[in-house]
Amino acid sequence: MTEMVYCYDGSFEGFLCCVFDSYANREVLTAICRDEDFIPTLFASRAIPTDRDHAGRVYRKIVKCSPWAAELVRKGFLTCLPDREIHLYRLVRKLLREGPGFLGNLSDPVLYPVARAVRHLEGEAHLLKGFVRFSDLGGVLGGEIEPKNRVLPILRGHFCARYLNEKFFLYDRTHREALFYAAGKAMIRPLADFQMAPPDENEAAYRLLWKRFYDTIAIKERYNPKCRMTNMPKRYWNTMTEFQDESYFTARSSPAAVSDPGAPAGIPAPGTLPAPGPSSPGSAP
């Protein structure tokens, strides 16, 4: 066996093909890198074409050994772990060589870095389920995030269920891709550049209401910025409504764009409202 560097197109299928070809060529890989990141080294290298059939065969083989390992490989590919491909490749190799037994031991040296990176990804996605902020842009909800990991595939199910009857998009500034959802269909697409539209009056008003709520809910006798920072690291604040400066709360578009207050898009406007003042027989003060 010879030591090799493989280059691939950066897709998950492409990565699986690296695994496939390393077996086919009986080569042990020292590095796997994306075509655009490739820097010639002393090691011999090979460009691996992406073949969906090969990718499928590798993936099915992993699932057969251990569905959990397949999940780790899928999610591991989304993480910001440095040299993630080679870590994932070693995990797959060990799995195919030894079987799934070692997966029970989280401290296993091959499993540990991947499992830790996936935990980080899932942790970040979990926080973002709460920290994502949407704006109502004339009936479409739009939001932006700056995650370290590629969390959109992890967040997709959650937000599609939450906004089942809405149209929304979520833009990932770090990885320049966006999740789009409308009419029950979701997709993730690369998007090189994106600028959020300024708020209309209705939107600006709710932003301000939220900011006010946020500022009021804290108890000053318990002020504890360190605890806040631990729970909500500063890198998330950038895209959160409550930490924006004044201009974020000022409407800038024409009144024509203002949607009907109180009747959000996708939800039927309130019908006849109950008569004011509940009746409570026999309980007057």
Added chain:
Amino acid sequence: MDVLEKLTILTDAAKYDAACTSSGGSRTAKKGYIGNTSTSLAGCCHTFSADGRCVTLLKVLMTNRCVYDCKYCVNRRSNETKRAAFTPEELADLTINFYRRNYIEGLFLSSGVFRSPDYTTELMIRSLRLLRETYRFNGYIHAKAIPGAAPELVEQLGFLADRLSVNIELPSEAGLKALAPDKTKQAILTPMRQIQARNQQSREELAKYRHAPKFAPAGQSTQLIVGATADNDLHILRLTQGLYDRYRLKRVFYSAYVPVVEHALLPARDVKPPLLREHRLYQADWLLRFYGFRAQELLDEAHPDFDPRVDPKCSWALAHLDFFPVEVNAADYESLLRIPGVGVTSARSILAARRTGPLHLENLPKLGVVMKRAQYFLTASGKTADGLRFTPDSLLRGLIAAERPLLPQPPMEQLSLFAAV
């Protein structure tokens, strides 16, 4: 008065309530409705306020008008403060619009007693009905049951909300008599019992008919104020355990009393809220719910209050040194959980990992064990950490140092006093 001002007043009046989790909900997304609560299982914080507390729900009062005069409360009748009330429409509109923007996971609605408990509850029911039926809101709702409200109304509230809570507030009847003269223990326990029974019944019906309506499917919780009365930790923890055992409560929340009013029976206004004590109670509560501890193991008549210097689990370990060291390759799950620095997740990881081969000390941090604390209490394949030598005194100092960076801030000064001991 505009909605912004109302929101300000009614948030300010609601902020002392500690409960802000959305756990245990299970509303899956529905066509034509907005929202789901399936992820709430793990608790979803939408932000953290400047005091470091998790904000999950739009936590407001229906109104801060109140006919009662609880001494510890800013909303009491005799307090001069600005009053406001939401209309059901305003409240539903705020909730939906906050929810759509992903500011919140749902609504936590409480209220002062406006005119009467029944009248107040009806106002709340109208708001929730509007939200659920007209706005088709499928997110999380936590509603406060007002002590003294008619059982039929509590019943209606329970079919609209995911969780109900009745706040006990003062941990003893004597405290209630002195500080909340309009409330009785009976008025608090009656709705609690009703909620428990109705929730149980609803579960049984659900088992038979899949579409039976759900009554407060996320159960009920309560809150105890800590530090407004002389009740000790033992008393509070026993009460907590009773509530978990007998009323099947999902959560008991503790709220360090913030002196908001001047009153002869209450701590003076310059007394700091007992945050460290509140923290210890939460730690102990956690031990009751997930670690198989009982109240009487943690405290007794001779030691009725938690040691401010170390957490309750370390306290227990220090008092039971003969139980240790625990060998991680042999101990059962319950014994692993007794080791300070080993949690529910790491105990499970240990069980899984040792099936693949014997564990050594260097494996443990990767399994999530916090060695700073755990090293004194365990062995791995018969070995302890290299050069680890300690006396009961140095052990205590080591544990204090290991926890210090994790504590809520203000009690740090208190701690340094003890550090010299």
